[in-house]
Each structure stands twice: as C-alpha cells, then as structure tokens.
Amino acid sequence: MADKPVLQVKMFGRFQVTCGEHVIVSPDSRNSKVIQLLQYLLCNRGKMILQEELIEVLLHDDYGSNPVSTLKNIVYRLRKLFIGADLDKSCILYKKNRYGFSPDIPCEIDAEQFFELTKRVKHAHLDDDSRFALCMQAIELYRSDFLTRSSNEPWVMGRAVRYQEQFCELIRTAYGIAERCGRFDEVLPVLQRATVLYPYEEELYLMHISCLYELRRGREAIEEYNSVANTLYNDLGVSPSQTMQNLYRRITSSMQPVTDSILEVRATISEPEYFTGAYYCNFENFVNIYQFIVRHMERSGQSVYLMLCTLTESDNSPPKNGERLSKLSTALHQAARMSCRRGDVYTRYSPSQFLLMLMNINQENCHIVADRLRYNFFKHSKITNVRLSCKEISAANMDSVMKAHGSDQPPSW
Numbered sequence: 001m002a003d004k005p006v007l008q009v010k011m012f013g014r015f016q017v018t019c020g021e022h023v024i025v026s027p028d029s030r031n032s033k034v035i036q037l038l039q040y041l042l043c044n045r046g047k048m049i050l051q052e053e054l055i056e057v058l059l060h061d062d063y064g065s066n067p068v069s070t071l072k073n074i075v076y077r078l079r080k081l082f083i084g085a086d087l088d089k090s091c092i093l094y095k096k097n098r099y100g101f102s103p104d105i106p107c108e109i110d111a112e113q114f115f116e117l118t119k120r121v122k123h124a125h126l127d128d129d130s131r132f133a134l135c136m137q138a139i140e141l142y143r144s145d146f147l148t149r150s151s152n153e154p155w156v157m158g159r160a161v162r163y164q165e166q167f168c169e170l171i172r173t174a175y176g177i178a179e180r181c182g183r184f185d186e187v188l189p190v191l192q193r194a195t196v197l198y199p200y201e202e203e204l205y206l207m208h209i210s211c212l213y214e215l216r217r218g219r220e221a222i223e224e225y226n227s228v229a230n231t232l233y234n235d236l237g238v239s240p241s242q243t244m245q246n247l248y249r250r251i252t253s254s255m256q257p258v259t260d261s262i263l264e265v266r267a268t269i270s271e272p273e274y275f276t277g278a279y280y281c282n283f284e285n286f287v288n289i290y291q292f293i294v295r296h297m298e299r300s301g302q303s304v305y306l307m308l309c310t311l312t313e314s315d316n317s318p319p320k321n322g323e324r325l326s327k328l329s330t331a332l333h334q335a336a337r338m339s340c341r342r343g344d345v346y347t348r349y350s351p352s353q354f355l356l357m358l359m360n361i362n363q364e365n366c367h368i369v370a371d372r373l374r375y376n377f378f379k380h381s382k383i384t385n386v387r388l389s390c391k392e393i394s395a396a397n398m399d400s401v402m403k404a405h406g407s408d409q410p411p412s413w
Contacts, residue, residue, distance in 0.1 A: 009109040013144035022085035031149040041101040048098035114141045135174040218255045237350045278340035286347035294396045304395035307356040314385045331381030339373040366392040
C-alpha cells in the first residue's frame with residue numbers, strides 16, 4: 001500500500017502549501033477568504049470548528065443576508081484547491097455544523113515543528129550541545145513573522161506575538177550557550193538575521209554587537225552600534241540604552257593600540273573625506289558636543305545659538321507616523337545640511353523635529369538661516385500642506401558667560 005502524500009505547510013512568512021510536486025497555495029497567491037479558511041483550519045488541526053466561529057473569523061461584521069451560505073461557498077472553493085494534488089475534497093470535514101481539517105492527512109507544518117522544538121529546548125536534562133542544536137533547528141524554521149499577509153487578522157496577531165517571543169527566547173538561549181562554549185561564529189548569522197527581522201529590538205543588537213566583538217571584529221561592532229543608534233533615534237526618537245552605551249565604550253576603549261605617532265592618532269580620528277554642509281550626529285553625541293561648546297563659550301565669549309525646527313501639518317497638529325512623516329523628516333534633514341555651514345552641528349530631536357547648533361552667529365543672522373532652511377525645505381521636497389517653524393535661543397545662559405568674563409557687558413562677538 002502506497003504511503004499517503006504529505007502536505008507541506010509553511011506559515012512563517014508568506015503562506016505556502018505543497019503536496020509532492022503539486023503547489024496548492026503559492027507564496028504569491030492572493031490572500032483570499034479561501035486561503036484564510038485553510039490557514040485557520042490547519043492552525044486548529046484535530047479540532048472541529050463551529051461554523052459560527054468560522055463566520056466570525058472570516059467575515060467579521062460583513063455577514064450579508066446569508067452568512068452560512070457564504071461560508072459553504074468558501075468551503076466549496078477550498079475543496080477545489082485540493083483536486084489534482086492527490087487529495088480529494090474529503091480533507092475538509094463537515095459534521096453537525098462544524099468544519100475541520102482531516103487528521104488522516106499527513107502534514108508537516110513549520111509552525112507546529114517550531115512549537116515542538118521550543119518545548120524540547122526547555123527540557124531540564126539536556127546538555128549544552130543538544131540544546132544548542134535544537135535552538136538552531138527551531139530558529140531556522142522561523143523565516144519571518146507568522147502569516148505575514150494575514151497579520152491584521154485578530155486571531156493571527158496573538159499567535160504572531162507568541163511566536164516572536166519564543167523566537168527571541170531561542171536566540172537568548174543559543175547566545176548564552178555560545179558565551180559559555182565559545183560558539184560565537186555559529187550564532188552570528190542567526191543574530192544578523194534576527195536584527196533584520198526586528199530592527200527595533202535593542203536586545204538582539206546587544207547580542208549581535210557583543211558577538212562581533214568576541215570574534216575580534218571590533219570595527220564591525222562599532223559600525224553596527226552607530227547604525228542601530230541612528231535607526232532608534234531617527235525612527236523612534238530614542239537613544240540607545242545605558243547598557244548598549246556601556247558596551248560601546250568597552251569596545252572602543254579596548255580597540256586602540258598603544259602608539260607614539262601623533263600623526264597616526266590624527267589620521268584615525270579624522271573624517272575619511274571632506275564633506276560640505278553641517279555636521280550631523282545622533283542626539284547622544286550632540287549633547288556631548290553642546291556641553292563642550294558651552295564650556296568653550298565661557299572662555300572665548302563665542303556666540304552660539306540653538307535652533308529647534310519643528311514640522312507640523314497645516315492645522316498645527318504633529319505629522320502622523322508613516323510614509324509622509326518619513327518623507328518630511330528626510331527632506332528637513334537634507335535642508336538642514338544644505339542651509340548651515342560646515343562648522344555647524346545638527347541632530348534629530350524627535351520624529352518631527354531637528355535641533356541645530358549654529359556657531360559664531362548672532363540672533364539676527366539666525367533668522368536668515370531659518371529663512372534659508374525653509375526655502376531649501378520647500379524647494380527640494382515639493383511637499384505642501386505642512387508648516388516649518390524655527391525657534392532660536394542662545395546656547396548658554398548669557399549671565400553665566402558674562403560672569404566668567406568678569407564683566408557686566410556682553411562679550412564682543
């Protein structure tokens with residue numbers, strides 16, 4: 001007697017179902033109600049689901065005049081998918097107003113395999129080698145988020161979050177073993193893929209950067225830190241955590257060899273090439289530069305102004321997150337670089353704001369800079385129905401500066 005054909009199902013990333021050489025659902029198939037029904041039945045394999053539940057899951061509030069008839073039509077079209085794939089319509093069972101996927105059909109479902117492997121990883125009596133191997137098998141199955149093209153479906157959201165949490169826990173476990181056993185080279189590709197999947201999960205970057213450092217790839221570790229610092233700040237308006245900053249300092253402090261060449265030191269810290277326009281840095285570095293400049297002002301009497309540039313909609317409301325905010329922010333970023341001098345500094349202060357530090361300037365000339373910035377922003381972005389406001393203030397309390405100079409008169413600019 002011939003073995004029954006096995007249904008191969010991929011639920012991480014784009015949904016795919018094959019049976020031998022037959023493609024029942026391709027990754028590019030339209031995410032129709034038929035496909036969603038199949039997804040739900042496969043996720044509840046071994047259960048018979050009330051038709052009322054399926055109607056709620058598939059049709060939501062759009063029941064129409066005869067939701068039972070609509071559901072039957074969806075089931076009919078689903079059964080037709082299996083014709084020609086060595087499977088007949090009996091793979092979709094019906095009994096007493098309930099539907100289910102036949103338990104007699106052998107299935108290999110990546111989400112089920114992933115779940116079983118995560119359970120085995122937690123077994124108390126495993127040695128490190130066995131646990132590491134299971135972690136890597138499970139991580140390999142997790143190609144992307146659960147059912148990405150159905151991610152807005154309420155029943156998918158909860159499962160997707162749980163699978164993501166399990167994936168991150170597997171990464172932590174594998175990295176912990178790598179630390180104990182010196183297997184950083186094996187876990188590095190996994191961490192690289194994880195940070196691409198979840199670019200705002202700082203913990204994944206911490207492990208990735210630490211792994212690069214342990215593999216003596218310090219330059220790459222620093223580049224990765226700078227990249228994630230910019231991503232977090234540009235997209236979320238936050239700086240790296242203190243833990244990540246401490247890791248960065250540990251890496252940089254251990255990288256520079258002893259040298260007696262001051263020329264070599266200067267070459268190491270210099271910009272790799274000449275750039276025109278203002279100097280851009282993340283907010284953490286901007287704060288450090290600002291604090292140094294304020295100290296310098298106390299000695300030199302140099303005039304420095306801060307300028308806060310804020311984008312709002314035409315009704316003065318903040319721009320909503322999304323493509324429009326990203327486009328606005330990019331345009332303001334470019335306008336700030338073009339409008340300021342090479343000796344000026346700027347950073348992103350919030351998702352819709354940039355902060356400029358203008359050197360050797362008075363308040364009147366600040367207004368000229370603001371006008372030039374608005375001109376460049378609107379000319380090159382060609383964005384309408386948006387406002388750009390600029391507010392300036394001296395970079396330091398002038399009373400403190402004059403006191404440092406021992407004078408009641410403001411220093412000569």
